[in-house]
């Protein structure tokens with residue numbers, strides 16, 4: 001694990017957006033398309049907004065979420081709506097969005113149709129993860145009802161997840177899919193999350209799911 005520390009969140013957004021743009025350009029030099037897997041939640045908005053202004057061949061970038069809350073896009077908690085507002089705009093409006101949610105009533109009912117959209121997208125070219133204070137990442141929650149299935153070596157691509165501290169049912173990419181990414185970055189803010197990452201490093205990923213991704217990751221932190 002490598003740390004990159006920034007004096008404030010604005011500088012982090014600029015530095016991380018630069019690093020992600022450079023990685024996307026490198027991936028596009030080698031392949032026809034690049035898959036870019038990103039978190040939702042409250043942390044990445046400014047990074048996405050900065051990145052959306054970067055000039056690159058966005059039409060060859062396929063964007064998808066680490067995980068999604070099983071809510072319609074009209075819901076304020078929709079990660080897809082966050083992506084559309086902040087990343088898939090400006091220069092990046094040309095990027096291709098791979099859906100992580102559909103109109104089915106539950107993740108279990110919706111997943112079979114979603115899986116088809118991921119054909120040709122793996123391994124992930126560039127992965128950005130967030131993390132909650134409880135050390136969950138994507139929707140791999142400690143205490144999640146299907147965490148063991150999602151963390152297993154033979155896990156399916158997408159796993160439904162319900163957890164005590166998740167407000168709604170979720171769908172998440174599984175641990176082996178995320179861990180297979182060619183390059184991994186983690187975005188966190190604040191002293192509490194910094195301490196959580198430092199603690200997670202030696203922990204069992206079933207208690208601290210972020211631990212499964214730290215070894216080869218660059219962690220970007222600002223106060």
Ligand SMILES: O=C1O[C@H](COP(=O)(O)O)[C@@H](O)[C@H](O)[C@H]1O
Pocket residue numbers: 038039040041042043044066067068069079129130131132133136137138139
């Ligand atoms: O619920 C989620 O939480 C994590 C962390 O979000 P944050 O609000 O603490 O930044 C996020 O990475 C994940 O994608 C999201 O669904």
